[in-house]
Amino acid sequence: MPSSSLPAQISLCVSARSGIVATASGEKYPWAETALKLAGFARDRGGVYTLNDSDPAATRRALAKLVVTADRHQSAVTTSSRPFIGDVADSIARRLPGTWTTTVEIYSHPIWQDDLVPWLWDTGPLTAAVRTERIPYAVQFGNGEGVHLLLAERPGHTHGYLLGALAHEPFDDNQEEPHAPQGIVLPQAPDAAAQAITDQFLPAYHQAVQHRRIDAVEHALARTRALVRDQRPGIPAADRDSGGHPLPDGAVAGRAWHEFREFLVHGPLLFAHLPPEQGPPADRTALERLRGALEAGSELLCDDWQAAYEDPAQAAAVIRTEQNAEARAQRSRLAWPAIRTWLADGDALTRQARARLDRPGIRALAPPMTPRALPPEANVGLHR
DSSP states (O other), rough: OOOOSEEEEEEEEEOOOOOOOOEETTTHHHHHHHHHHHTTTTEEESOOOOEEOHHHHHHHHHHHOOOHHHTTTEEEEEEEEEHHHHHHHHHTTSSSSSSEEEEEEEEEEEEEHHHTTBBBBOSSSSHHHHHSSSSOEEEEOOSSOOEEEEEEEEEEOSSSSSEEEBOOOOOOOOTTOOOOOOEEEESSSSSHHHHHHHIIHHHHHHHHHHHHHHHHHHHHHHHHHHHHHHHHHSSOOOGOOOOOOOOOOOOHHHHHHHEEEEEHHHHHHHHHSOOOTTTOOOHHHHHHHHHHHHHHHHHHHHHHHHHHHHHHHHHHHHHHHHHHHHHHHHHHHTTTTHHHHHHHHHHHHHHHHHHHHHTTTTOOOSSSSOSOOOOOOHHHHOOO
16 A cells, blocks of 8 residues: 555556556645646546556656655655556456446545445455555446446455445445345456356345345335324225225325335346246235236336436426325325235235245346336435
């Protein structure tokens, strides 16, 4: 790690694509940035500074000037034998299943590193390092399906990397979450690192996500049942539907809809992992009814949000609906038949999904295609 004896630090490494790469860090990191600029380094979009090394003589002059400008700006200069972490991440990403993007993140000020903690979903060495060691930079991996991983150099070692998970969309309560996967130490070689991620980390990660989805739906179901159980007694016939079932009052309907969204968000991915003819006949019948409820609820919500995504005027209309108590109550009552089916049969889905995960030798992997569910914008806007 860069020396902490001065208020600013500059760390240099080599990139096969970008030449010499420098990062500025420390409580007075702007001083280090100034020194780099004066020495001829250029800042790129990711926050790192680069120097073209195609001309050896010019490179030597720039580095010699950096020593002078860094000393003038109270910045310590260190060199690393590691390749640039962005190059390493790209090399690993190309070897992972699916399509992955990488983003270099620079935590120049030490306090910025603390902002990582709430987003970490990890019980392994990565979280321990972020909490106790200086991590001036890292790389985030994303696959466009809600999976976000974080790669950092292993502190105190000259080789190896730490990999862990960040919050999985649409979850945000990650600290102390009981199903968090355990991050791993990766070898230096990209081939071996990608193999470890593919064979060890990703299967455990997807299984942890599936457990988390089951818990989210189970807890929402329990809360909704308590709401309905505790609503006002003696509901008159005028407040019952055509089948004689009581309709909830406005407050209960709105809160039930809020909880039902957990089923709309996570239900499709729970169903995607269930093989055909799963469980006893009673559960299979219940699952069919639940699929109908999921479709009805998703249609009620998804159509509005898909239109909102494409048309700002429709987006404004959806926002007005969410802000209008009468419109929300109407929407909740329209969804009530689907919610009632979920209340009656929801245990079958979580029971069968959990049984599938707990079966020996089964590892829950991401489905080959994302099933129909709420669009990402709806998840963000409506979850919690």
